[in-house]
Amino acid sequence: MRALARAITLVERRDPAVRELQQALRDRVRPAYVVGFTGAPGTGKSTIVDGLISLLRKQERSVAVIATDPNSPFTGGAILGDRIRMQRHALDPKVFIRSMGARGHLGGLSLAAREAIRLLGAFGFDPVILETVGVGQSELEVAAVADTTVVVLTPNLGDGVQMIKAGILEIADIFVVNKSDLEGHKRVALELRGMLNLSPKAAWRPPIIATAAVRQEGIEELWAAIEAHRKHLETTGRASAQAEKRLKDETAEVVAEVARERARDALGEDSKLSQRLLQDGTPYEVADEILRNHIMNSE
């Protein structure tokens, strides 16, 4: 377990040693199915995930959770507290929980998360649950990594349907309205259904699942919906199309990350270059030059 934990640290640090590790694990790589969870703070995501872990453990499956939380952008520090709600699985060797800060690198968590997911898959964890608090761009990042994205809402947090952030409807494969014992629960589901009916007809209509996660209610229905979505992706061929697109996107992102670094280095080291940039104020011209001299021709 410590080897896996260490490897994820290297991934998070974008350490080159990861490359070797990935080579070594190449034969073991088995893509894990990735379920993403997002929603406002206090909606009960961690409790739902906790319930899901219990269900999957009953089916004898090994489960990993990556719980992400945006970092404090100024210091790079973070407080990651999502393990708390999953305590009953502490000491279960078939449950691996890892907290991940966004560390403020451009591209956010998605690059690190993708590699961590590969590692977890190689170590036999399937599915991997990716959980993030829905602030900033983080839910879009989760959706870009997850095979099935679950958006969690509750009736009582002022995140009524009219408050739903732009873009959420598009990323959700499944909606969960948690805390189904609270007043206003039916209204939220109803309004949500109304909004979904307004959106253009798609091959997959996101189901709305009611849960009371603290009482473990609705968790089985949720897992059934996730399985149904997975089947939908497979039978319609969207799974392979999506996998292909994502691999390409990821590769492009990695290239972008390297290029960005090289450009920063060039601007830092080449004083003539940065002087010209400041004098002329022509970023595009300087960028062309960097691409020519520092990126395309390097090595």
Add this chain to the structure above:
Amino acid sequence: MKIRAKDPKQVWKEEFESSQTRRKDGLETSTISGVPVKPLYTSDDLPSRAEELPGQYPYTRGIHPTGYRGRLWTMRQFSGFATAEETNRRYKYLLGNGQTGLSVAFDMPTLMGQDSDAPTSRGEIGHCGVAIDSLADMETLFDGIPLGEITTSMTINSPAAILLCMYLAVAEKQGVPFVKLGGTLQNDILKEFIAQKEFIFPPEPSMRLVVDSIEYCAKAVPKWNTISISGYHIREAGSTAAQELAFTLADGMAYVDACIERGMRIDDFASRLSFFFDAHIDFFEEIAKFRAARRIWARWMREKYGAQDERSWKLRFHTQTAGVSLTAQQPELNIARTALEAMSAVLGGTQSLHTNAMDEVFALPTDRAARLALRTQQLIAFETGVGSTIDPLGGSYFVEALTDEMERQAEAYFKRIEDLGGVIPAIEASFFQKEIADAAFRYQSELEQKRRLIVGVNEFTVDEEEPIEILRIDPKLEREQVERVRAVRAKRDQARCSNSLSKLRTAASGRDNLMPYILDAVRAYATEGEIMNALIEVFGVYTERAVI
């Protein structure tokens, strides 16, 4: 041209503002809770309202027309440590030294509803209070203390109903009828979710147990204060004075709502609700908090809940000086801090008071430190003369203005809590926890920046501290307590015990009041942990979301 005399207040203002002698040390002048205070209050700050008097609605100046001229506050020192036998000895010592009521401190395993032989009780037994596992321990705890003649306060929450039943069972054995029993059960589960975090069941079944005990006692143990709605722990967790006030009273109203929902009439139980506040170090703010608490509660009880009985309007409270204000550095200073805090509680009109011992920052108090703490109260009561005049600060421009400010801030919080759907939804949304964590961090930052000073901690420090004597719990006691609970289990009538537990389980799945079932299990010497586990099987356990 007529020369008009300048307004004397204007003269003062100009003189103050142009003065060169004002301190420029950068220290905060706001209260410890961050409420800005002016350098001077005048008649302009006095609210225009009908004159308030003690014993009259809304009781800002006290609930009794006689104040401490009638009866002094009860000096109730919270204590308990090690085993029931040891604590029994301490109780007899305190009663012999002029203490007028008992207050039981339980150890952590007891507070968390587990037996001394549970694996997670290791290292905790008898450290924070006395270990009680079954009725047998409770019999020892009150051995030779006639329960009909004293009042007892028990600080316990999640398993409160069980410990109350143990007390009732001891009374039965002593031949004291329940109607003669007086005392207080803390039994305030909401503040556990908000601040102290000694919760076990989820909020809903937790509230059911609270209402069960209130309902049961209203009929069977009518002189018992079934709940002590506590701000103390909210404050100790780092809240401001206004938050302590607002969250505590909001909790109080949530209990009232729950009882009414159960079908009880407000005047049948409201007079048995009592409160428990912290007396922190910011002198006037605390006094204002106590005065505001009475006024707000009276108004809500009368106007919102329509209580008819005057006793339902009166907020009675116990006070404890602020444990969080004590310092490990130069601990003798804690005697001075505690004395000042106790004074604010008395000037605020408390019904009973616990003064902390100077060594409580290290461990439970030694006999000597515990006696000094009690003597501090006696000194206030009998040497200073503050009890001779009722609400002596009433009419003070400053104290009246600050009382109004506390009230205003509390009402603003009630509004926010209501907008979140009430206390329990607000707990689940981590509202209180976040507010408290923010306040605690703000205060700590002010200390770090030396905008506030704590004598002996971030200023006026000494290099070498003289060690002070501390109470040590003999590790042998832990083993003995484990053996004791095992002996109880071995000796009792097993059939009767397991029968009572299975009846309790069935009742818990239904809607019956659980008190009679718990009492039967206690009588059958079911242990606290066994009773809790029976309830956990039905109710489940609660974990909170991290809010930092």
Add this chain to the structure above:
Amino acid sequence: MMATKGAVKPIRIVMGKVGLDGHDRGVKVVARALRDAGYEVIYTGLRQTPEMIVDAALQEDAQVIGLSLHSGAHMTLFPAVVEELKRRKATDIVVFGGGIIPEDDIEALKKQGVEELFTPGTPLQDIVAWLKKRFPEGGST
């Protein structure tokens, strides 16, 4: 070739309360201060057994475990965490603690492998300074 030079290597600290008490004001204030100083704090919450907290530290690949306890059980539970680290062959993880701990106990706990202990009233900067000294290479740069 893929390493990005600007990447940060924050020290990861698992913090939690061992024992039964629920006094979390101190641990939360310290967690915030450590976050603000650039550390990644994984907060595991209340009532952690030594086994749970060590397991979390291993999964999270933390370099440090910070323990808080106010119930008086520190002489039992703090050393139990050190023992569990030995059992899991992870003695490289540094343990520090805080809470109501008498002077004599501090010495005894240090002998048993708890590296540092902080009592109420300790300035937060002191805790940060200790960590900076203990891990000069860590934190955001």
